[in-house]
Amino acid sequence: MAEPNTDLPGDRLLAYLALSPSIAILILLVAVPMVTVFAMSMQHISLGELSGPFVGLRNFERVLADPAFLNALGNTFVWVFGSVAIEMALGLGIALLLNIDFRMRGIARAVILTPYLIPTVVAVLTWHYMFNDIIGVLNYLLMAVGLISQPLLWLNSTSMAMFSVILVGVWKFFPFVVIALMGILQAIPQEQYEAADIDGASALQKFWRITLPHIMPVFLLTALLRTIWTFHKFDIIYLMTGGGPIDATTTLPVLVYQQGFVDFALGRAAATAIITFAILGVLLAVYLHLMKRAEARQ
Amino acid sequence: MPSSIWARVPTRAATITLYTLFCSLPAMAQQQVVRFLHNETDPPSIEFYNKAIAEFEKENPGIEIQMEAVGTDARLQKVMATISAKTMPEVFKILPEEVPEFAKRGYIMKLDDFVDQIGRDDFVAGSIATVDGAAYSVPYTMGNFSVLFYRKDLLDAKGIAVPKNWDELKAAAKALTGNGVYGFVFPAGKNRMTSIFFSSLMWSAGGTYFDKDLNVTFNNPGTIKALQFMKDMKAYAPPGIASYSYNDMINSYMTGTVALDIYASRLPANAAANTPDLFAKTEAAPMPIGPAGLAVHYVSPDSFALTTPAAGSKSPEAAQKFLKFIITGERLKDFSMTAFPHLIPPLKSVQAELIKDGSVQLDNRTEFAEQAFNTTNALDFDIEAGATFKDGKVTLSGVRNPYIGPIIARDIPAVVVQRVVLQGEDPAAAAAWGAKQMQQIVDDLKSN
Numbered sequence: 178m179a180e181p182n183t184d185l186p187g188d189r190l191l192a193y194l195a196l197s198p199s200i201a202i203l204i205l206l207v208a209v210p211m212v213t214v215f216a217m218s219m220q221h222i223s224l225g226e227l228s229g230p231f232v233g234l235r236n237f238e239r240v241l242a243d244p245a246f247l248n249a250l251g252n253t254f255v256w257v258f259g260s261v262a263i264e265m266a267l268g269l270g271i272a273l274l275l276n277i278d279f280r281m282r283g284i285a286r287a288v289i290l291t292p293y294l295i296p297t298v299v300a301v302l303t304w305h306y307m308f309n310d311i312i313g314v315l316n317y318l319l320m321a322v323g324l325i326s327q328p329l330l331w332l333n334s335t336s337m338a339m340f341s342v343i344l345v346g347v348w349k350f351f352p353f354v355v356i357a358l359m360g361i362l363q364a365i366p367q368e369q370y371e372a373a374d375i376d377g378a379s380a381l382q383k384f385w386r387i388t389l390p391h392i393m394p395v396f397l398l399t400a401l402l403r404t405i406w407t408f409h410k411f412d413i414i415y416l417m418t419g420g421g422p423i424d425a426t427t428t429l430p431v432l433v434y435q436q437g438f439v440d441f442a443l444g445r446a447a448a449t450a451i452i453t454f455a456i457l458g459v460l461l462a463v464y465l466h467l468m469k470r471a472e473a474r475q
Numbered sequence: 476m477p478s479s480i481w482a483r484v485p486t487r488a489a490t491i492t493l494y495t496l497f498c499s500l501p502a503m504a505q506q507q508v509v510r511f512l513h514n515e516t517d518p519p520s521i522e523f524y525n526k527a528i529a530e531f532e533k534e535n536p537g538i539e540i541q542m543e544a545v546g547t548d549a550r551l552q553k554v555m556a557t558i559s560a561k562t563m564p565e566v567f568k569i570l571p572e573e574v575p576e577f578a579k580r581g582y583i584m585k586l587d588d589f590v591d592q593i594g595r596d597d598f599v600a601g602s603i604a605t606v607d608g609a610a611y612s613v614p615y616t617m618g619n620f621s622v623l624f625y626r627k628d629l630l631d632a633k634g635i636a637v638p639k640n641w642d643e644l645k646a647a648a649k650a651l652t653g654n655g656v657y658g659f660v661f662p663a664g665k666n667r668m669t670s671i672f673f674s675s676l677m678w679s680a681g682g683t684y685f686d687k688d689l690n691v692t693f694n695n696p697g698t699i700k701a702l703q704f705m706k707d708m709k710a711y712a713p714p715g716i717a718s719y720s721y722n723d724m725i726n727s728y729m730t731g732t733v734a735l736d737i738y739a740s741r742l743p744a745n746a747a748a749n750t751p752d753l754f755a756k757t758e759a760a761p762m763p764i765g766p767a768g769l770a771v772h773y774v775s776p777d778s779f780a781l782t783t784p785a786a787g788s789k790s791p792e793a794a795q796k797f798l799k800f801i802i803t804g805e806r807l808k809d810f811s812m813t814a815f816p817h818l819i820p821p822l823k824s825v826q827a828e829l830i831k832d833g834s835v836q837l838d839n840r841t842e843f844a845e846q847a848f849n850t851t852n853a854l855d856f857d858i859e860a861g862a863t864f865k866d867g868k869v870t871l872s873g874v875r876n877p878y879i880g881p882i883i884a885r886d887i888p889a890v891v892v893q894r895v896v897l898q899g900e901d902p903a904a905a906a907a908w909g910a911k912q913m914q915q916i917v918d919d920l921k922s923n
Binding site: 224225226227309310311312327328330332333334335418419420421422423424435438439440441443 | 555582664715716730732881884893894898
């Protein structure tokens with residue numbers, strides 16, 4: 178039976194009034210910048226200006242025809258999927274380990290979180306020294322154990338630079354995945370594992386049949402958030418390589434920055450930002466679809 | 476009753492706050508703020524500025540200086556970000572090739588009267604970047620990035636004479652490389668320092684970016700020779716040069732593994748302060764000459780500009796007063812001493828005095844200052860268009876190039892170097908690619 182409508186005439190008005198500050202803030206912080214960027218993307222804006230003559234879709238045409246955009250797009254996919262895939266795999270593995278009861282588990286959990294707490298600038302500078310070609314500790318250690326005979330060019334070769342920034346990104350952000358997954362792991366009813374033990378299930382079967390289905394919505398949500406955040410991550414790449422060598426690590430956010438603050442082509446930068454937003458929107462739609470399917474299975 | 480006393484507390488607090496605010500309003504109105512942005516981030520330079528600002532504020536109680544020091548590679552972006560918001564700092568560091576565009580758009584003030592007040596004749600020739608004959612910035616130091624520093628002990632051990640030309644430099648670098656020593660170091664990162672180093676070589680090989688009519692001439696034999704030289708020298712350099720910038724040219728040398736280093740005189744200044752043993756083994760010599768029969772020094776005046784009120788300056792007069800205070804007299808000498816002999820004062824009256832006094836910091840070795848202060852046969856990005864190289868001398872065309880700033884800011888020469896040194900591209904193909912990029916930028920600028 179449908180519930181009777183108990184709203185009083187003033188309730189709806191009160192609800193709108195209560196919501197209005199949040200709506201105003203959302204308009205100010207989200208809608209206004211978005212509309213501004215859309216407007217800028219259709220103008221030719223010179224150095225020091227915030228508006229200029231209307232040029233229609235010419236900025237979009239120029240961006241899409243620019244080989245630098247296609248290169249940045251490819252780099253962005255490598256950066257995002259490389260980082261997120263490793264973060265999720267590593268984060269899941271460590272969350273499973275930390276979910277096991279062992280001595281000093283609390284200390285281990287705290288230590289794992291450390292990279293996430295270190296400011297990005299500090300982390301990047303430290304890694305810079307570790308990657309140094311002459312005095313870098315990474316090359317020193319790898320050569321000391323005989324894994325390499327010549328120093329690796331971590332940030333100085335077009336083939337290694339992206340791997341190196343992904344390495345730093347993963348180190349910095351995998352703790353977020355650990356935190357997110359540990360919460361859901363601890364919420365899985367222990368009775369299900371006990372019943373599986375009685376039935377003689379192996380560890381892999383328990384993980385596949387009990388753990389994974391339980392954590393899947395959170396796992397996908399975490400992957401979704403990490404994808405969004407990694408997609409528009411700017412500071413790590415810019416501070417590590419500035420988008421180089423040549424343009425080997427120039428991702429879309431770095432390209433937007435270069436167009437806006439090096440080339441001073443704000444219209445083109447806005448167009449690139451909007452294309453980036455559209456690509457991210459498609460990715461989000463795919464993730465949300467997957468999440469719905471995972472939730473429906475539960 | 477206690478409750479009535481407490482009830483009156485907020486009223487009294489509000490009255491006192493309002494009274495205090497009212498009393499301080501005239502003082503707040505008189506207080507002028509001068510925002511000061513520069514990229515002299517070395518601790519001694521920061522210490523100098525803090526001291527100078529304290530002295531200035533003591534002498535001028537109505538003026539407050541807000542200093543911001545940013546990294547060299549981030550300076551221009553920082554300034555640019557403030558342009559759109561019309562919040563440009565009142566005083567900021569500017570490079571010669573940036574002056575024309577800023578002046579054209581009315582962001583910086585004309586400073587001819589200011590230069591005359593200081594004494595126009597006292598400035599080293601060519602140190603003031605002009606636009607249509609007018610000064611829009613005032614130099615506070617000059618940097619000579621073309622001095623050869625070498626490890627005398629390593630050269631002596633191999634019986635190698637100090638190289639005087641590119642062939643000798645290559646031979647020496649080859650002979651010195653090995654057993655943990657790199658014969659030579661040069662920057663090949665995607666940054667301005669790489670563009671500086673490459674430009675010096677290109678000019679020494681007879682090439683220029685532009686001719687006197689401001690046509691792009693980058694794809695020339697001098698460019699190709701310079702790129703080929705860098706490609707050859709890679710074999711004798713540390714493996715990580717593809718990310719090297721300013722600091723790496725010093726830091727790599729200070730590891731004790733580099734034998735020859737063409738750089739600015741901040742190198743001996745830092746070596747003397749941090750690695751005295753290495754400094755004792757280090758000597759300075761003129762930059763080896765190139766195929767054009769001369770070594771062209773890259774010498775750039777570092778200048779300050781004053782923002783116009785239209786671009787965000789709120790205290791133009793106070794800013795001018797502060798600028799004069801920090802770039803003249805004892806302050807200029809004190810600042811130059813913070814990294815002697817790297818910071819070359821642009822005022823002739825201060826230079827002579829400085830060589831004598833400053834060399835005390837370097838165990839009375841005057842050769843470093845003599846090499847650093849030798850700014851003959853020098854070029855900078857904004858004045859190189861149409862320069863000619865004959866009989867061992869550089870002759871300027873007198874043309875100031877308004878297009879070169881964005882080319883350097885976008886690291887086009889540095890990327891050309893990376894294509895050759897890092898990717899092994901043919902120098903002629905890389906030069907053609909660079910010329911095409913430069914032409915595109917020029918066309919864009921002309922269409923605006």
